[in-house]
Amino acid sequence: MLRIRNLVAGYDKLKVLKGxxxxxxxxxxxxxxxxNGAGKTTLLNTVASLxxxxxxxxxxxxxxxxxLSPDRIVRxxxxxVPEGRQLFPAMTVRENLTLGGYTLFKRKRRNGLQLRLNNIxxxxxxxxxxxxxxxGTLSGGEQQMVAIGRALMAETDLLMMDEPSMGLAPIIxxxxxxxxxxxxxxxxxxxxxxxxxxxxxxxxxxxYVMETGSLVMEGRAGxxxxxxxxxxxxxxxxxxxxxxx
Amino acid sequence: xxxxxxLQYIFAGITVGSIYAFVAIGxxxxxxxxxxxxxxxxxxxxxxxxxxxxxxxxxxxxxxxILAVIITSAIGGLIESVFIRRMKKNSVLGMIVVTIGxxxxxxxxSLYVWDEQIRALRFFTGSEISSVNIFGARISPQVxxxxxxxxxxxxxxxxxxxxxxxxxxxxxxxxxxxxxxxCGIRTDSMVNLSFMLSAGIGALGGCVVSPLxxxxxxxxxxxxxxxxxxxxxxxxxxATAAVAAGILLGLIESFSISILxxxxxxxxxIVILLVILLVKPSGIFGSVQASSMKDY
Numbered sequence: 001m002l003r004i005r006n007l008v009a010g011y012d013k014l015k016v017l018k019g020x021x022x023x024x025x026x027x028x029x030x031x032x033x034x035x036n037g038a039g040k041t042t043l044l045n046t047v048a049s050l051x052x053x054x055x056x057x058x059x060x061x062x063x064x065x066x067x068l069s070p071d072r073i074v075r076x077x078x079x080x081v082p083e084g085r086q087l088f089p090a091m092t093v094r095e096n097l098t099l100g101g102y103t104l105f106k107r108k109r110r111n112g113l114q115l116r117l118n119n120i121x122x123x124x125x126x127x128x129x130x131x132x133x134x135x136g137t138l139s140g141g142e143q144q145m146v147a148i149g150r151a152l153m154a155e156t157d158l159l160m161m162d163e164p165s166m167g168l169a170p171i172i173x174x175x176x177x178x179x180x181x182x183x184x185x186x187x188x189x190x191x192x193x194x195x196x197x198x199x200x201x202x203x204x205x206x207x208y209v210m211e212t213g214s215l216v217m218e219g220r221a222g223x224x225x226x227x228x229x230x231x232x233x234x235x236x237x238x239x240x241x242x243x244x245x
Numbered sequence: 246x247x248x249x250x251x252l253q254y255i256f257a258g259i260t261v262g263s264i265y266a267f268v269a270i271g272x273x274x275x276x277x278x279x280x281x282x283x284x285x286x287x288x289x290x291x292x293x294x295x296x297x298x299x300x301x302x303x304x305x306x307x308x309x310x311i312l313a314v315i316i317t318s319a320i321g322g323l324i325e326s327v328f329i330r331r332m333k334k335n336s337v338l339g340m341i342v343v344t345i346g347x348x349x350x351x352x353x354x355s356l357y358v359w360d361e362q363i364r365a366l367r368f369f370t371g372s373e374i375s376s377v378n379i380f381g382a383r384i385s386p387q388v389x390x391x392x393x394x395x396x397x398x399x400x401x402x403x404x405x406x407x408x409x410x411x412x413x414x415x416x417x418x419x420x421x422x423x424x425x426x427x428c429g430i431r432t433d434s435m436v437n438l439s440f441m442l443s444a445g446i447g448a449l450g451g452c453v454v455s456p457l458x459x460x461x462x463x464x465x466x467x468x469x470x471x472x473x474x475x476x477x478x479x480x481x482x483x484a485t486a487a488v489a490a491g492i493l494l495g496l497i498e499s500f501s502i503s504i505l506x507x508x509x510x511x512x513x514x515i516v517i518l519l520v521i522l523l524v525k526p527s528g529i530f531g532s533v534q535a536s537s538m539k540d541y
Contacts, residue, residue: 071426071430
């Protein structure tokens with residue numbers, strides 16, 4: 001589904017991604033974990049074409065999409081739920097969701113808009129009640145739901161999520177990760193970047209570990225959960241187990 | 246002052262105010278999409294009137310006006326793709342200076358094309374001597390045209406931005422252009438559209454007021470300043486407020502003539518601008534909170 005080879009990208013002279021190679025297969029939840037500043041967000045932004053890569057190759061469904069404009073990435077089948085949600089705060093929830101499907105409705109004149117909205121409302125029932133409220137007035141969890149819903153409206157095969165758990169209460173994080181799992185079960189492919197490594201590894205199929213611009217480890221989610229290096233660096237679990245031995 | 250006289254002043258004020266509002270709406274559309282104040286907005290009004298005048302020599306009024314609006318829109322779009330798009334890396338202030346340059350360019354080009362003669366479009370209905378009697382005040386039917394077009398424009402704009410996908414996408418670009426890109430909206434073309442739209446609206450305004458206020462190659466500067474005052478008065482970015490503020494300024498100007506000498510008309514509006522900038526920069530209808538998030 002998604003294949004990235006030797007991707008190098010950054011901002012001006014600062015090289016953030018130093019040759020990333022990864023792949024995501026259809027129907028998988030793949031996660032990239034890593035500390036702050038490792039380059040996880042830059043990686044997703046580069047795939048979404050908000051950041052232009054210096055070199056390397058991004059293939060989506062077998063097509064080379066490196067350096068295409070962001071709207072063509074969306075039309076090519078890949079939507080991003082950005083870090084920090086990035087809603088349109090002074091527009092209603094319904095308008096936010098509608099714009100998520102902009103690429104579809106632009107061509108087909110809003111055919112099936114209501115149907116798609118209903119799908120989102122089924123996933124997040126609370127959004128139906130909030131439909132005519134301004135997105136900026138919602139709680140953090142609800143805003144995250146709108147952000148996910150907006151990306152889903154484009155009906156892409158691949159959904160990328162950047163730190164969906166950021167700043168949310170544990171119960172809401174659980175809820176959102178359940179939704180992510182159910183999306184996978186419905187056939188979506190998901191690439192998810194997280195700092196909350198433990199929670200995300202529990203729902204993911206595979207994972208990568210990123211450190212200062214490079215992927216240093218790859219494996220099945222279960223393996224990573226039990227890997228001592230990963231435990232020490234990212235899970236913070238059984239701290240004593242390592243230090244007092 | 247008799248009641249009829251007051252009414253007369255009111256209608257005169259509303260007419261002038263409407264054209265200010267046309268300019269201010271144009272400012273707001275571009276400001277919302279880009280954060281730029283486009284000081285060439287007054288020139289769009291002039292171009293609309295001039296082009297329509299030229300075409301009206303050869304065809305009926307309506308197609309002439311439609312052509313003028315379309316051509317001016319195209320000029321607006323061209324300006325965006327030739328100048329503004331290439332300056333993107335520059336600061337907003339830099340781009341504002343560019344728009345001043347463009348306004349001079351358009352003005353000089355018009356002087357070359359149309360010379361310095363003052364022109365006026367035909368009256369839409371009747372002629373300069375026909376008048377309608379409203380509660381004892383005698384006003385030109387063209388005033389009613391100006392009012393009608395302004396009202397229709399405001400309604401159409403509201404519907405466009407609220408209910409059409411393109412309108413919503415334009416709002417999305419102004420609220421968060423990064424997120425708009427992620428939705429697959431081509432922000433470049435939305436900016437281009439905003440220039441076309443405001444040029445077209447300016448041109449339409451230029452056509453409807455031309456019979457009353459005449460069209461002259463250098464009229465743009467004055468309108469740009471007045472429109473700017475109105476945009477600030479209403480609160481930058483708020484198109485509906487711009488209409489209210491425009492009519493307010495028109496009324497103030499019109500009544501100031503009855504008290505102060507005519508020459509002080511512009512002084513009054515500049516004083517208003519200064520007072521607003523000092524006391525409430527967010528405008529009388531703008532929220533302080535919203536303006537604190539803007540660039541300047």
